[in-house]
Amino acid sequence: MSDERIWTAAVLIIGDEILSGRTQDKNVAQIATWLDVQGIRLREVRIVPDVEEEIVAALDALRARYDYLFTTGGIGPTHDDITVDAVAKALGVGVVIHPAARAILERYYSKRGGELTEARLRMARVPDGADLIPNRMSGAPGIRLGNLFLMAGVPHITAGMLDALTGELEGGAPLIAHTIGAWAPESEVADLLRQGERDHPAVAIGSYPFFREGRTGANFVIRSTDAAAVAACTAMLTDGLEAAGFAVTDGGI
Amino acid sequence: MSDERIWTAAVLIIGDEILSGRTQDKNVAQIATWLDVQGIRLREVRIVPDVEEEIVAALDALRARYDYLFTTGGIGPTHDDITVDAVAKALGVGVVIHPAARAILERYYSKRGGELTEARLRMARVPDGADLIPNRMSGAPGIRLGNLFLMAGVPHITAGMLDALTGELEGGAPLIAHTIGAWAPESEVADLLRQGERDHPAVAIGSYPFFREGRTGANFVIRSTDAAAVAACTAMLTDGLEAAGFAVTDGGI
Numbered sequence: 001m002s003d004e005r006i007w008t009a010a011v012l013i014i015g016d017e018i019l020s021g022r023t024q025d026k027n028v029a030q031i032a033t034w035l036d037v038q039g040i041r042l043r044e045v046r047i048v049p050d051v052e053e054e055i056v057a058a059l060d061a062l063r064a065r066y067d068y069l070f071t072t073g074g075i076g077p078t079h080d081d082i083t084v085d086a087v088a089k090a091l092g093v094g095v096v097i098h099p100a101a102r103a104i105l106e107r108y109y110s111k112r113g114g115e116l117t118e119a120r121l122r123m124a125r126v127p128d129g130a131d132l133i134p135n136r137m138s139g140a141p142g143i144r145l146g147n148l149f150l151m152a153g154v155p156h157i158t159a160g161m162l163d164a165l166t167g168e169l170e171g172g173a174p175l176i177a178h179t180i181g182a183w184a185p186e187s188e189v190a191d192l193l194r195q196g197e198r199d200h201p202a203v204a205i206g207s208y209p210f211f212r213e214g215r216t217g218a219n220f221v222i223r224s225t226d227a228a229a230v231a232a233c234t235a236m237l238t239d240g241l242e243a244a245g246f247a248v249t250d251g252g253i
Numbered sequence: 254m255s256d257e258r259i260w261t262a263a264v265l266i267i268g269d270e271i272l273s274g275r276t277q278d279k280n281v282a283q284i285a286t287w288l289d290v291q292g293i294r295l296r297e298v299r300i301v302p303d304v305e306e307e308i309v310a311a312l313d314a315l316r317a318r319y320d321y322l323f324t325t326g327g328i329g330p331t332h333d334d335i336t337v338d339a340v341a342k343a344l345g346v347g348v349v350i351h352p353a354a355r356a357i358l359e360r361y362y363s364k365r366g367g368e369l370t371e372a373r374l375r376m377a378r379v380p381d382g383a384d385l386i387p388n389r390m391s392g393a394p395g396i397r398l399g400n401l402f403l404m405a406g407v408p409h410i411t412a413g414m415l416d417a418l419t420g421e422l423e424g425g426a427p428l429i430a431h432t433i434g435a436w437a438p439e440s441e442v443a444d445l446l447r448q449g450e451r452d453h454p455a456v457a458i459g460s461y462p463f464f465r466e467g468r469t470g471a472n473f474v475i476r477s478t479d480a481a482a483v484a485a486c487t488a489m490l491t492d493g494l495e496a497a498g499f500a501v502t503d504g505g506i
Contacts, residue, residue, distance in 0.1 A: 017459055019295045020430070021285030022474060025278070028300070032274030042272045044307075047281070047298035054297075077440040078460040079447040119443035138464065154462065177273070187330040190372035194332040206270055207331040209407065211391065221275060 004225065007040040007171045009068040012058050013047040014083050015153055018073075026155040027072045034162045039171030040068060050074060055086035063090070063148065068169060073153030075140065077119045083150055084143070088127040091145070098126045101141050108139030134164045173225040178234050181253030182246040183217040185209075192240040193220065199236065202229040210253075219252040257478065260293040260424045262321040265311050266300040267336050268406055271326075279408040280325045287415045292424030293321060303327060308339035316343070316401065321422060326406030328393065330372045336403055337396070341380040344398070351379040354394050361392030387417045426478040431487050434506030435499040436470040438462075445493040446473065452489060455482040463506075472505040 011031055017023040025047070032042045043066060048054040055074075062069050074083030088095045101124035106116050114120075123140040126132075133142030133149065135157055142161040143150040149165070151158040182189075186209045193205050203224040210217055220237060224230045238248045264284055270276040278300070285295045296319060301307040308327075315322050327336030341348045354377035359369050367373075376393040379385075386395030386402065388410060395414040396403040402418070404411040435442075439462045446458050456477040463470055475486045491501045 013298075016457065017461055017474070018281065019285060019298070020428070020459075020474075020476070021282045021287075021289060021295070022430070022459075023461070024282045028271065029274045029277045032272060034274075036274060042274070043302060045266075045272070045298070045300035049296060076460070076462060078443045079450060080458070080460060114438075117440060120440040122443070123440070138469075154464075156464075175273070177275070185367075187370065187373040187376070190331045190375070197332060204269065205333070206273075206275075207329070207333060208270055208276065209329060211407075211409075216391075221270070221273075223273070 005172055007068070008043045008066045009035055009040050009070065010044040010046070010062040010066040011042060012055070012062055012069060012071045013045065014050060014055055014071055014073040014086075015047065016050045016080070017153075018047050019049055027151070027153075027158055030155060030159060031070055031072075031151075031162065034166075036175050036177075038166070038169050039174045040169065041175065050080045050082060052082055052086050052089065055083065056090045059087060059090040059148075068147050068149065070149045070151055072151045072158055075123070075143065075150055075152060077122045077140075081122065084125050084127060087145070087148065087150065091127055093128040095125050096128050097121065097124045098130065098132060101126065101132055104132075104141060105139055133161045136160045136164075175223055175225055176227050176230050177221050177223045178230050179219055179221045179252035180234060180238060180241075181217060181219040181249040181251075182241050183215055183253070184241060184244070184246040185216045186218040189218070189241065189244065189246075192237065192244070195240070196222075196233050196237050200224075200229050200233040202226045203233045205233070205237070217253055221252075258425055260321070261296045261319040262288055262293050262323065263297040263299070263315040263319040264295060265308070265315055265322060265324045266298065267303060267308055267324055267326040267339075268300065269303045269333070270406075271300050272302055280404070280406075280411055283408060283412060284323055284325075284404075284415065287419075289428050291419070291422050292427045293422065294428065303333045303335060305335055305339050305342065308336065309343045312340060312343040312401075321400045321402065323402045323404055325404045325411055328376070328396065328403055328405060330375045330393075334375065337378050337380060340398070340401065340403065344380055346381040348378050349381045350374065350377050351383065351385060354379065354385055357385075357394060358392055386414045389413045389417075428476055428478055429480050429483050430474050430476045431483050432472050432474045432505035433487060433491060433494075434470060434472040434502040434504075435494050436468055436506070437494060437497070437499040438469045439471040442471070442494065442497065442499075445490065445497070448493070449475075449486050449490050453477075453482050453486040455479045456486045458486070458490075470506055474505075
């Protein structure tokens with residue numbers, strides 16, 4: 001498996017509301033989970049404020065480094081929605097009204113008895129050369145420009161855009177993950193985990209402790225693109241935990 | 254208010270479990286909210302995998318740029334807990350066993366009838382010169398080194414560490430935020446919001462649309478360190494929304 005091409009992605013979250021603590025981000029988890037299924041690894045996330053030069057700097061750093069870059073937030077109709085302008089600046093292209101986006105918005109608002117005001121028309125602005133990502137939820141589409149994907153800040157709208165992109169992106173073998181859990185303090189099984197990674201170089205083992213019902217336990221996630229390696233490592237850890245006197249819950253606790 | 258020193262912070266989340274989508278991060282929101290009260294603005298967040306060179310690169314970039322840097326994750330007893338080593342490398346110092354941390358762990362495990370094994374003793378390792386951040390929850394302390402704060406990945410443990418740091422960090426005037434909500438499509442009030450920021454340069458207005466009960470609405474958050482400016486801008490927006498036929502809910506919907 002070692003000569004396999006690994007496809008990577010980053011997420012750039014544009015949002016004062018996340019940095020102020022007002023809003024709990026939910027896009028990282030949903031994009032990460034979706035990427036896993038596409039055979040693409042999320043390798044880095046950055047959250048920056050609604051400030052053009054910060055967005056441009058992050059776009060430049062992340063675009064150069066990963067196969068795909070997703071942004072969330074800042075594509076609505078208001079003054080703080082500056083993602084399109086920042087992307088156009090980073091790419092050195094102009095901003096244009098996308099005719100299909102304009103048509104979608106006209107249809108959307110005429111159905112609802114509204115007009116395509118100047119503010120609403122802002123949602124049809126795209127960096128020159130961009131394609132649209134359909135948005136079944138609210139009219140305003142997402143934007144795709146090569147390997148750059150501009151998604152909504154509102155999680156359920158981004159979910160719809162991800163649906164529309166499913167199967168469209170080239171990826172590698174999906175990452176397979178198997179979880180087992182035990183009421184074991186992780187400090188008592190640290191050596192076993194280390195041994196597991198040594199014996200199975202194709203896997204990565206994550207250890208996630210918790211404290212519940214007055215007791216400490218941990219879940220162990222065994223990840224690899226190689227299903228046989230995941231199975232072998234899971235068996236080895238299960239045996240080791242049981243030998244140390246810990247009952248193992250397959251699938252995690 | 255414009256000549257006031259603004260104190261800034263960044264958060265670096267170290268965690269494969271967040272990037273895989275397995276775990277929903279909750280530390281950004283709680284650290285952000287806590288920083289607001291300390292008069293410190295969270296300006297950037299990065300999430301990187303459990304890979305030493307990635308952590309070191311992010312530490313270098315963020316340390317140089319902000320007044321304070323908080324990390325979460327990677328300070329437990331297992332093989333994937335490499336934050337202390339990465340920080341020591343970034344700072345060019347060695348790793349030592351902190352005598353007070355060792356004493357805390359000895360006390361913690363002897364009370365529970367356990368031993369301070371080699372794996373557990375890993376949780377007493379700190380970059381040379383570091384102080385401890387008390388952890389009432391689970392023995393293993395957080396680590397402070399100048400303006401760098403190494404916190405736990407488990408949110409309720411980090412919450413306890415933040416409690417211990419309350420009032421300890423120099424900050425500026427806390428940011429004051431006032432929220433109002435209306436069942437108004439944000440595209441219909443975009444001009445009003447723009448006008449609000451123009452007339453009140455000391456404030457920043459965030460617009461957060463939602464779709465509930467089959468209707469669209471938005472909350473508007475007016476933020477500033479200047480309480481009078483927040484009040485004036487809130488009054489102006491409330492008047493403008495009501496003049497446009499939208500009832501305003503103080504505190505947000």
